[in-house]
Amino acid sequence: MSTILELQGVTKAYDQYTVVDNFNLQVTMGELRCLLGPNGAGKTTTMDLITGRQKMTSGKVIFNGRNISGMTEHRIVQQGIGRKFQIPAVFKDLTVRDNLQVAFTRTTNPFMNMVEFGRGGGRARLQEVVELVGLEKRLDELGGNLSHGETQWLEIGMVLTQNPKLLLMDEPTAGMTEQETQKTSEIFNRLKGEHTLIVVEHDMTFVREIADIITLMHLGKTLAEGPMDEVENNPKVREVYLGTEGISDAA
Numbered sequence: 001m002s003t004i005l006e007l008q009g010v011t012k013a014y015d016q017y018t019v020v021d022n023f024n025l026q027v028t029m030g031e032l033r034c035l036l037g038p039n040g041a042g043k044t045t046t047m048d049l050i051t052g053r054q055k056m057t058s059g060k061v062i063f064n065g066r067n068i069s070g071m072t073e074h075r076i077v078q079q080g081i082g083r084k085f086q087i088p089a090v091f092k093d094l095t096v097r098d099n100l101q102v103a104f105t106r107t108t109n110p111f112m113n114m115v116e117f118g119r120g121g122g123r124a125r126l127q128e129v130v131e132l133v134g135l136e137k138r139l140d141e142l143g144g145n146l147s148h149g150e151t152q153w154l155e156i157g158m159v160l161t162q163n164p165k166l167l168l169m170d171e172p173t174a175g176m177t178e179q180e181t182q183k184t185s186e187i188f189n190r191l192k193g194e195h196t197l198i199v200v201e202h203d204m205t206f207v208r209e210i211a212d213i214i215t216l217m218h219l220g221k222t223l224a225e226g227p228m229d230e231v232e233n234n235p236k237v238r239e240v241y242l243g244t245e246g247i248s249d250a251a
């Protein structure tokens with residue numbers, strides 16, 4: 001099993017306040033890692049540091065054997081790291097199919113879109129992606145008519161058109177119904193293996209269904225790491241969530 005992503009002593013400090021503190025992480029190719037921890041633990045910042053959205057104070061990020069520290073956001077995407085943001089990226093007045101096509105070719109110019117789509121093997125990839133995110137029956141629907149869950153799945157699909165080796169998602173099930181969350185876990189389990197995923201999530205039922213390994217962050221550091229059952233029963237973890245129902249209260 002080979003490592004696809006490695007964080008070595010990654011640190012982000014604002015003045016005297018250290019948000020991500022000498023943080024180390026190793027993710028194996030094809031695994032689904034859940035990043036947990038209370039609010040302010042440094043989860044989103046860690047994703048920002050991996051994707052180059054924020055600059056590290058110190059440390060190193062190795063992706064696919066390559067040091068990507070200090071690369072621009074754009075170049076990091078080109079290395080094969082995709083990210084789904086919480087801010088909606090779907091065009092409301094385009095169909096699901098057209099949204100995916102635009103994501104694939106990265107142009108809204110209809111002519112260029114057609115040319116690039118034909119050249120890049122778009123049709124086959126689009127079909128694959130549509131099946132992965134389960135939107136086969138919604139291809140002709142306008143983006144604006146999708147439910148909250150469907151919008152999230154379309155966005156995941158849009159990131160997938162670029163075929164990222166590593167996919168980062170911050171709270172993907174936020175605002176979803178129980179049924180939508182269930183379907184999302186099925187999608188993630190389909191993505192595993194072919195893609196490596198890092199998912200920040202609070203819904204412990206969901207985490208239990210998708211996670212291979214959990215990394216629990218606290219104050220910018222790893223508090224515990226391992227399979228769900230192990231982390232849950234770790235006394236240090238119980239201490240952090242003292243006075244609460246336990247890990248499932250992590251918000």
Ligand SMILES: Nc1ncnc2c1ncn2[C@@H]1O[C@H](COP(=O)(O)OP(=O)(O)O)[C@@H](O)[C@H]1O
Binds near residue numbers: 017019
């Ligand atoms: N620009 C900033 N200046 C100072 N502190 C910041 C800044 N951005 C985020 N923080 C702090 O960094 C900590 C970690 O934030 P974040 O990574 O968003 O945590 P999480 O996603 O785990 O909830 C928080 O305490 C937050 O207040």
Ligand SMILES: [Mg+2]
Binds near residue numbers: 045170
């Ligand atoms: Mg966050």
